[in-house]
Amino acid sequence: MSIATAKDTRDTERGSRRLILDHAARLLRNGGYHRATLREIAEAVGIRKASLYYHFASKEEIVEEVVNDGVRFVHEAVVAALAETEGAAPRERLEAAIHAHLAALHGHGDYTSASIKVFTFGAGPVPESVRAVRRAYEDVWRGLIAELQQAGALPAERAPDALRNFLLGALNGSTDWYRPERFRIDALAREFSELLSPAR
Amino acid sequence: MSIATAKDTRDTERGSRRLILDHAARLLRNGGYHRATLREIAEAVGIRKASLYYHFASKEEIVEEVVNDGVRFVHEAVVAALAETEGAAPRERLEAAIHAHLAALHGHGDYTSASIKVFTFGAGPVPESVRAVRRAYEDVWRGLIAELQQAGALPAERAPDALRNFLLGALNGSTDWYRPERFRIDALAREFSELLSPAR
């Protein structure tokens, strides 16, 4: 551990960054871009508002990082689920992907749900990085849907774009009604996947 | 013209209210509760901000009316579509209801899409009237889904609550991706209804 001291410094730095992002994610999830204020975030972290500017250049930079983190987390979870079920029955892969998406959405702090709530930024357009990260994740589903249609697990005569928008909209909409005490994620994943791709 | 003048006055009054609500709906749709400001609304209407308080008691009152109008409009559209297809094949009724929902969502000014965007109010809880209007509309779908499951047009083994949340989430999510030049509502309604209830 020769680099220990350097690492400690950077860990501390990252610790503060992470703490700020954690609270920002929670506030963004609960109120969206315009309701989440730097004052609230700073107060939750336990520092003064101006100190946020030591770690970030602007509010938008904080939001951007939260949103991208959230999407990337779901992305990686779904990719991992698909890798684990490689070669399995198509319906199983669909269920695994839906399960991974829902689990990431409702299990990863508030990042992922914040990233859904905050699809509109304050001033000007959505940053390019956010659009890119989103698109990359959508591509995973584009690929999966094509695969499932080819395998006959999803009806080939359905328009893939409509299918993807429909499914992702339904899954992301769960942030509005999902309550852990009322639903179980594995049960929901099974419900949804069998609805789209019934066992015959 | 004794009645006519009185009518004119009331028409004018309603005209102003309606104009305010129209612009409020547009701004709420585009930015949600916290981004839509009374100054912007007033400026769009062409009056001073303080004059809004002649017609409404508070910002929340304006938002409440927009949101309820929006939900009620979809509600009535779907109920009408179901009345028109009474006795028809279950799959046809499902498609008619989905079509009515989508058409109302993307065709009725900005009220309905605003009501989806604004599910969180500024301070305190969502007004009771809003919750009631929402619940009433959900009940329409509760009834339709029960009917379709009984008729075998939707799989009876799917949990009705999950089914309803899934479908309404998918339909409402269309506000994020629907563009009139890229999709046709009747095509989407057919896609979605056949996806859930395929012709065999």
Next chain:
DNA sequence: ATCTGACTACCTACCGGACGGTAGGTGAAT
């Protein structure tokens, strides 16, 4: 062993502007 200077991770104090809302006035119509 001690001083120095850079760097880190905050702080206090303040800025101009926008927010929702209020007070009180005004001209036209009834």
Next chain:
DNA sequence: ATTCACCTACCGTCCGGTAGGTAGTCAGAT
């Protein structure tokens, strides 16, 4: 004379962001 449908002017509060200071850490020079 009263009511309607607006107006101007203003309130206190909060917004994101900036300026500039400071205690603590630590490497390297003296």
